[in-house]
Amino acid sequence: ETGVTQTPRHLVMGMTNKKSLKCEQHLGHNAMYWYKQSAKKPLELMFVYNFKEQTENNSVPSRFSPECPNSSHLFLHLHTLQPEDSALYLCASSQDRARRTQYFGPGTRLLVL
Amino acid sequence: EDQVTQSPEALRLQEGESSSLNCSYTVSGLRGLFWYRQDPGKGPEFLFTLYSAGEEKEKERLKATLTKKESFLHITAPKPEDSATYLCAVQRDLRHSGAGSYQLTFGKGTKLSVIP
Numbered sequence: 001e002t003g004v005t006q007t008p009r010h011l012v013m014g015m016t017n018k019k020s021l022k023c024e025q026h027l028g029h030n031a032m033y034w035y036k037q038s039a040k041k042p043l044e045l046m047f048v049y050n051f052k053e054q055t056e057n058n059s060v061p062s063r064f065s066p067e068c069p070n071s072s073h074l075f076l077h078l079h080t081l082q083p084e085d086s087a088l089y090l091c092a093s094s095q096d097r098a099r100r101t102q103y104f105g106p107g108t109r110l111l112v113l
Numbered sequence: 114e115d116q117v118t119q120s121p122e123a124l125r126l127q128e129g130e131s132s133s134l135n136c137s138y139t140v141s142g143l144r145g146l147f148w149y150r151q152d153p154g155k156g157p158e159f160l161f162t163l164y165s166a167g168e169e170k171e172k173e174r175l176k177a178t179l180t181k182k183e184s185f186l187h188i189t190a191p192k193p194e195d196s197a198t199y200l201c202a203v204q205r206d207l208r209h210s211g212a213g214s215y216q217l218t219f220g221k222g223t224k225l226s227v228i229p
Contacts, residue, residue, distance in 0.1 A: 004156070042117070042219040043157075043200070056216065090156050098215050100145040100204055104156035 002026055004105035006091050012111045013081065021076040021108045023091030031097040032074040034066060037088040037107070049074060050097040081112045115140045119201050119220035126191055126227050134186040134223045136201030144206035146184050147217065148177050151198045160199075191227045198222040 004025045013019050025032060034046040048056035049068040063085075065077040074091055088109050092102040116139040126132055138146065145164055149157035161170045163179040170177050174195065176187040186199055202217040 006156075040221065042221050043202075043217075045216050048216065058216075088154075092156075100162055101147070101159060102217065103159060104149075106156045107154070109154065 004091055004093055004103055006089075006105040006108050008108060009106065010109045010111075012113065013078070014113055015081060015083070017081075018077070018079040020078065021089055021091075021110075023074040023076075023105055025072055025074075025091075025093040025103075025105075027093055027103060029093040029095050029103075030071050031094045031099070032068060032071070033092040033094075033102060034074065034076055035090040035092060035104075037090055043090065046076075048097055055097055078110075081110075083112050086110055086112045115203060115205055115218040117201055117203055117218050117220035119199075119223050121223060122221070123224045124226070126188075126225070128192060128227055128229050129190045131187070131189045131191070133188070134199055134225070136184040136186070136220060137182060138184070138201075138203045140203045140205050140218070142206035144204040144215070146179055147202045147204070148184070148186055149200040149202070151200055151222070153198075157200055188225070191225075193227045193229050196225055196227045198224045 007022045031050045033048050036044045045058050046060045047066045052068050063080050067075040088107045090107045091105040094102045118137045120135045145162050147162050148160040150160055151157045161177040166181045168179050174189050178185045200222045202219040204217050
């Protein structure tokens with residue numbers, strides 16, 4: 001595997017379900033990010049982790065819970081989501097949070113019914 | 114607040130018809146301006162980073178330029194495989210603002226369609 005990988009690529013869940021999204025980066029980076037991409041809207045930064053520590057939370061509802069066990073892995077735990085949470089969830093990484101270039105994974109397309 | 118505006122929202126070109134995409138930005142001290150390409154259902158693919166006004170970078174049929182207020186992505190003799198959404202993003206230089214974060218602020222993108 002190279003670059004940034006995400007699983008699953010597609011996910012359908014009910015509003016009462018609990019699911020998790022996984023991201024893994026094979027670039028030796030120390031910063032990882034979660035973004036939300038909805039139709040007709042710019043990418044929205046959700047969370048930033050730098051050397052496993054959360055450095056930013058952009059006012060994300062508590063039904064989204066991130067976890068970063070090490071610099072290579074990032075999870076997004078989902079519970080009691082709303083239909084408006086349906087979107088493409090993208091993971092990205094960079095050398096560290098101050099480094100300019102972020103590299104993105106393919107995303108997880110989430111549909112909440 | 115940092116702002117990025119991309120125009121046009123959508124652009125249809127005939128194969129071989131050159132054109133430019135625009136990215137206007139407002140940021141209190143620019144650390145970097147980024148161009149990404151995104152294909153449907155996929156993550157953004159990094160194209161270029163520009164750091165200062167006057168800088169230019171090229172890759173195949175693409176050339177990115179930067180001024181103090183905007184960036185252009187010039188596409189020369191495009192091919193159908195250049196069809197994608199092109200995203201622009203800026204990163205703030207915290208030495209100028211003294212506050213905030215290194216997060217990227219993205220525009221909504223320009224959807225480019227190249228017709229054979």
